Amino acid sequence: MPLDRKIAYVDLTTGNIDIKPIPLEIRKRYLGGRGLHAYLLLNHTQKGCDPYGPDNVVLMGGGILCGTAASGTGRCDVMTKSPLTGLLSSGNMGGFFTPELTHAGFHTILVKGQAKHPVYIFAHDGEIEIRDARDIWGMSVTDTQWAIREDIGDREVQSAVIGPAGENKVAYANVMTLIKNAAGRCGAGGVMGAKNLKAVAARGTMDLKIAHPMEALEFNKRFIDQIVSAKVNQTMGKLGTPFIWGATNTWGGVRNRNFQYNQTEYADEIEPEALDEVLEETMGPYHMAACYGCQVHCRGQYKIPDGPYAGKYDEGPEYTSQGAFCGNTDTPRMTTLLTANHLVDQYGVDNLEIGSLISWAMELYELGIITSKETDGLDLRFGNDDAVIEMVHRICKRDSWLGDTLAEGGIQASDVIGKDSFDYLIQVKGMSNLHSDERGTPGLALNIATASRGSDHLRSRPAIDLYHLPEPVLRKIYSNPVAYDGPLSSEHTEYIGKAWQVFWQENTYMAVDCLGICKYHTTFLGATLPNFEDWSKVLYYNTGLDLTPVQIWDVARRANMVERMYNLREGLQRRDLRKGDMLNHRYFDEPCRRGAKDVIGKTIDKEKFETMIDEFYEHKGLDEEGVPTQLTLESLGLDNEPSHLL
Amino acid sequence: MIDAKGKRIMHNNTKVLKIDYEKCTGCRTCEQVCVLKHDGVINPMRSRIRVVKWDMEGLYIPMSCQQCQDAPCMVGCPVGAISRNDEMNRVEVDYDVCIGCRTCVSVCPFGAMSFNPIERKVVKCDLCDGDPQCVRFCDVKAVQFVDSASVSLDKKRSAASRLKAAQKQALALHEEM
Numbered sequence: 105m106p107l108d109r110k111i112a113y114v115d116l117t118t119g120n121i122d123i124k125p126i127p128l129e130i131r132k133r134y135l136g137g138r139g140l141h142a143y144l145l146l147n148h149t150q151k152g153c154d155p156y157g158p159d160n161v162v163l164m165g166g167g168i169l170c171g172t173a174a175s176g177t178g179r180c181d182v183m184t185k186s187p188l189t190g191l192l193s194s195g196n197m198g199g200f201f202t203p204e205l206t207h208a209g210f211h212t213i214l215v216k217g218q219a220k221h222p223v224y225i226f227a228h229d230g231e232i233e234i235r236d237a238r239d240i241w242g243m244s245v246t247d248t249q250w251a252i253r254e255d256i257g258d259r260e261v262q263s264a265v266i267g268p269a270g271e272n273k274v275a276y277a278n279v280m281t282l283i284k285n286a287a288g289r290c291g292a293g294g295v296m297g298a299k300n301l302k303a304v305a306a307r308g309t310m311d312l313k314i315a316h317p318m319e320a321l322e323f324n325k326r327f328i329d330q331i332v333s334a335k336v337n338q339t340m341g342k343l344g345t346p347f348i349w350g351a352t353n354t355w356g357g358v359r360n361r362n363f364q365y366n367q368t369e370y371a372d373e374i375e376p377e378a379l380d381e382v383l384e385e386t387m388g389p390y391h392m393a394a395c396y397g398c399q400v401h402c403r404g405q406y407k408i409p410d411g412p413y414a415g416k417y418d419e420g421p422e423y424t425s426q427g428a429f430c431g432n433t434d435t436p437r438m439t440t441l442l443t444a445n446h447l448v449d450q451y452g453v454d455n456l457e458i459g460s461l462i463s464w465a466m467e468l469y470e471l472g473i474i475t476s477k478e479t480d481g482l483d484l485r486f487g488n489d490d491a492v493i494e495m496v497h498r499i500c501k502r503d504s505w506l507g508d509t510l511a512e513g514g515i516q517a518s519d520v521i522g523k524d525s526f527d528y529l530i531q532v533k534g535m536s537n538l539h540s541d542e543r544g545t546p547g548l549a550l551n552i553a554t555a556s557r558g559s560d561h562l563r564s565r566p567a568i569d570l571y572h573l574p575e576p577v578l579r580k581i582y583s584n585p586v587a588y589d590g591p592l593s594s595e596h597t598e599y600i601g602k603a604w605q606v607f608w609q610e611n612t613y614m615a616v617d618c619l620g621i622c623k624y625h626t627t628f629l630g631a632t633l634p635n636f637e638d639w640s641k642v643l644y645y646n647t648g649l650d651l652t653p654v655q656i657w658d659v660a661r662r663a664n665m666v667e668r669m670y671n672l673r674e675g676l677q678r679r680d681l682r683k684g685d686m687l688n689h690r691y692f693d694e695p696c697r698r699g700a701k702d703v704i705g706k707t708i709d710k711e712k713f714e715t716m717i718d719e720f721y722e723h724k725g726l727d728e729e730g731v732p733t734q735l736t737l738e739s740l741g742l743d744n745e746p747s748h749l750l
Numbered sequence: 751m752i753d754a755k756g757k758r759i760m761h762n763n764t765k766v767l768k769i770d771y772e773k774c775t776g777c778r779t780c781e782q783v784c785v786l787k788h789d790g791v792i793n794p795m796r797s798r799i800r801v802v803k804w805d806m807e808g809l810y811i812p813m814s815c816q817q818c819q820d821a822p823c824m825v826g827c828p829v830g831a832i833s834r835n836d837e838m839n840r841v842e843v844d845y846d847v848c849i850g851c852r853t854c855v856s857v858c859p860f861g862a863m864s865f866n867p868i869e870r871k872v873v874k875c876d877l878c879d880g881d882p883q884c885v886r887f888c889d890v891k892a893v894q895f896v897d898s899a900s901v902s903l904d905k906k907r908s909a910a911s912r913l914k915a916a917q918k919q920a921l922a923l924h925e926e927m
Contacts, residue, residue: 171792173782173887200778207793246806282805309795311868317790321783325887328779332889387808390890394777399889401775405808417806 105313106168106647107131109211111750112232114225116299117158117217121232126211130750131649132659133741136211137167138194138617139663141183144214145192146670147746155187155291156273156298158218164264164279164304165212166202167620171312171396172646173320175328176622178203178396180264182287184295186557188275188457188513189534191671191683193295194557195279195287196617197264198395198403204262207308219300224252224263227306237302241271244450245280252305263305267452269500270297275513276457280449284403284419285395288454289535290557291513315648323645327634332399336630340402341392345423346376348629352540356699357570358431359539361486362460362467363530363690366541367698371436374426382409382438393419400624411439413446421445427539428459433466434486444496451500460536461510461517462495464529473523480504515682530688532559533676543696544703545569547602550716554606554685556667562623564610568631569596581627582608585636585653597702599712603719614660615639662740665724665732669745678717678730685717685730765839766898767875767882769812774892776801776810780884787883788873796866798875799884799893812893814884815862815875817841823854823863823874839898840877848872 113122126140134140141163153159163183170177180202186193205211209230219234222241226233240251245267253261263281270277270293277293278286296302314320331337339347349371352358356367372378383391386407394401408416421441429444430436448455468474469484476482484491484506498507509517515534518526530537535558542549547569548561555563568581578592582605592601609627612635616626619639626633634642636653644650651659668676677684691708698704718728725736737743781797789796799814818824821841824832831847832854834840843854854863854872863874875882877895885895 173779173786173792207795250806309793309867311789311791311793311796313791314786317786321786321883324783328887328889388772390772390774391808392775393808393810394775396777397779397782398777399779399887401777401890417808419808 105315106170106172106206106211107649109206110209111212111214112210112227114213114215114232114234115217116215116219116223116234116301119234121234123230123232124750127749131168132651134663135168135618135659136170137165137179137181137620138183138196138614139659139666140212140618141165141181141194142192142663142666142670144212144750145183145185146666146673147748147750148214148216149185151673153185155185155190155193155295158216158299160185160216160295162215162292162295162299162301163212164215165210166206167618168211168649169643169646170211170620171203171206172314173324173397174621174642174646175324175331176395176398176400176625177620178398179617179620179622180281180287181617181620182264182279182292184292185674186290186292187273187294188291189558189683191533191674191676192557192667193290193292194667195289195292196562197279197281197285197287198398198622199262199281199285200396201262201264201281201306202620203396204260204308205306206312207310208306209308209310210306213304215299215301215304217299222300222302224301224303224305226256227304227308229308229310240302242268244268245452246283246450248303249282252303256305256307258307261305261307263303265303265452266293266296266301267450269451269453270294272500272502272511273297274453274500274502274511275516276454278452278454280452283417284449286449286452286454289457289560293452314646316645320645323641327638327642328399330632330634330638331625334630334632337400337624337633340624340629341400343376343380344392344402344404344420346379346404346421346426348423349374349426350376353431354700356696356703357541357544358427359463359530359537359541360431360698361434362432362463362528363541363688363694364467365698366543366696366703368431368434368436369698371430373438374430374436374441378438379404379421382406382442385409395622398622400622402624406442408439408442408446411443413443416446418442418446418449420449422455424538425455425459428455429492432459432463432539433492435489435492437489440489440492443493447493447496447500451496453500456538457536458496458499460530460539461499461514462492464514464536465495465506465510467528468521468525471528473525474506474521478521479506482506527689530690532685532687533557533683535559541696543691543708544699544706545596546599546708546713546716547596547605549687549691549708549713550602550606550720551609553687553713554717554720556664556671563613564606565628566602566605566609567629568627569602569605571631572596573631577631581631585657597706599709599716603716604723606720607723610664611657611660614663615656618659618663619643658740662742665736665740665742666745668724668726668730668732669742672731676730687713764898765895766817766901767814767877767885768894768896768901769814770892770894771811773890774801774810774812775890776803779887780812780893783883783887787878796868796873798862798864798873812884813860813862814893815841816860817875817877822857822859826853826857828853838877838880841874842876843872843874845871
């Protein structure tokens with residue numbers, strides 16, 4: 105049964121391993137995955153602990169549905185304290201690692217301490233081993249995985265690993281599995297590197313008992329049909345996430361030249377259809393791959409067609425790489441996109457963060473805040489493709505002054521660079537924004553300002569806001585599973601009702617992260633995808649856990665509140681530009697210069713933005729400083745945290 | 751024949767599993783649902799169909815029983831536990847007779863006969879009695895259940911289209927000359 109999957113506590117300092125069941129009480133409160141990890145992070149770390157110190161913990165594992173046939177259940181949540189933000193570090197990746205971990209008997213691994221030399225953890229059929237990784241240290245993301253398979257002598261082993269960027273403690277190094285799946289954004293890879301932990305590997309042959317097998321088989325079929333019949337997923341299954349680029353860039357919602365423009369001109373070469381042609385030419389007509397048990401198959405496959413890395417195989421590139429290495433840096437060329445994407449996958453570093461910081465450095469270079477002295481002669485102007493590739497190498501290897509400085513993260517680098525470099529850094533809570541530009545979409549701006557891991561689109565983005573759905577349709581979506589009779593607007597440039605949409609999305613995304621299924625299987629990019637009622641059923645048939653849709657909503661609210669409590673403990677303050685729910689001044693001061701009519705000239709209205717934050721806090725049950733009220737904590741059963749139940 | 755849900759099962763004794771590996775996305779849903787249907791659990795190790803992967807080449811090939819006409823497993827079985835069921839167009843194991851010697855596992859050229867160490871018995875594809883779940887769940891149709899004659903017809907068409915393209919190229923070259 106999914107409910108009998110255990111948690112393993114691994115102390116790398118002492119070598120001690122402790123395996124425990126996950127109590128039903130905890131399952132009902134957090135289900136698994138991200139919610140469970142948030143609870144454990146709050147309970148197993150002390151305020152102010154050093155992200156790179158032995159007291160920080162790394163949590164890695166799947167949601168409660170992990171490994172079942174409920175569609176897209178191969179997700180892996182990785183949580184720790186972030187070296188980039190000093191707040192919550194949370195990343196979620198697909199692939200095949202957590203299902204293998206589940207068949208090895210575990211849903212979550214908690215790692216603390218620091219090993220004396222490089223090691224990796226191997227989970228197999230109810231047991232945990234700590235193995236020597238000295239010969240593997242230094243290897244790329246993919247070589248590491250093949251070396252582990254060889255070391256264990258089993259080709260079926262799946263592992264979550266770090267690459268050279270994690271070993272070098274780049275503040276935004278990823279934990280990765282297979283070719284490109286990345287638990288990224290906040291630097292969990294560096295935390296593993298600091299622990300001398302190269303990988304967590306798994307191999308399992310244990311049965312995962314399904315509570316109601318025949319009902320589960322039939323319901324899963326319906327569930328999957330609902331997911332694959334959505335137009336958005338059909339498009340994604342053909343073009344991958346790059347399909348979004350075509351619309352958002354044309355419309356004017358994409359950062360260009362750091363934050364100077366909101367549209368990349370002359371970007372035909374990286375349009376989704378052009379990209380699809382390269383994928384087809386290099387990999388044939390069927391060039392889309394899938395994660396475990398997922399029928400959406402949104403991951404492209406390609407070989408780099410030309411340039412110094414010609415012939416190298418990789419996967420993606422995602423929409424985020426288009427923004428990071430083409431839009432932001434104003435280098436909209438296919439080879440740059442495919443090469444940079446390959447390099448970040450091999451080094452194991454976050455594509456968004458590295459692309460965003462390179463484009464920030466480019467703007468500083470343009471402004472003369474940094475010069476060729478700081479770049480060691482590199483011509484770091486916008487549009488210089490070779491400079492983008494060179495900077496990826498330098499940062500991941502911490503090579504040269506600028507590479508080493510940027511490897512520490514944006515805010516840290518701005519403290520070293522000085523002058524007014526911080527003003528040009530497009531970040532929230534120390535994490536760079538996605539390459540999207542939210543000046544024309546207040547709801548999306550609220551999302552990035554308040555997301556728990558820093559500026560991020562995967563925590564609470566009401567992306568369907570851009571579809572201009574009629575108000576009754578919006579109301580149907582956003583009044584489920586709890587009633588909402590406040591205002592809602594179909595207009596994406598509006599401010600009213602957006603706070604509720606962001607609050608609803610935050611709970612929706614948290615729910616799927618606790619269940620352990622993919623966000624593309626919920627109301628993220630499509631409006632007809634499964635919802636709380638479907639999850640209640642899929643949860644019951646597969647695990648036997650009988651929770652109502654409202655109870656799942658409450659799990660999500662509780663887990664989100666735990667993340668908030670963690671961030672508050674680590675120093676989050678509402679209006680703090682470095683650690684708060686606040687946007688860079690350019691959102692308020694600089695109007696959009698390109699794009700569609702409804703975007704040109706737009707800025708975020710600061711007063712209305714503050715009102716949205718107030719409303720959002722009210723929905724969450726926070727006071728005006730963003731701190732949960734006693735009543736809220738009691739209603740969510742969080743008035744006694746840390747409660748150390750696990 | 752009528753199944754448990756009152757649905758009529760068409761017994762077309764020429765139907766076979768057709769695996770179009772180029773279409774496979776490597777998701778392994780087939781493995782999940784195969785085991786869920788047969789054993790009520792999920793465990794790829796028990797699956798009658800397995801996706802073999804070359805991760806660095808992006809190549810995934812689902813492997814299952816070919817239900818051979820002159821099946822080596824059947825020929826090799828020392829106790830005659832394996833036979834052909836022509837009505838279902840499949841090769842079956844009679845577990846009352848099987849002694850678990852795994853000769854069939856050794857001789858199968860496709861690795862389609864496997865040994866399940868949990869229940870300590872050999873397992874192979876039984877085409878889910880005419881409604882293969884791997885086919886039902888494979889949205890990209892990498893695994894299909896089709897008339898055996900159509901498999902080669904599809905291949906003929908595919909090969910012919912390559913010839914057709916080559917002929918066009920040759921004609922164009924000829925005109926240029």
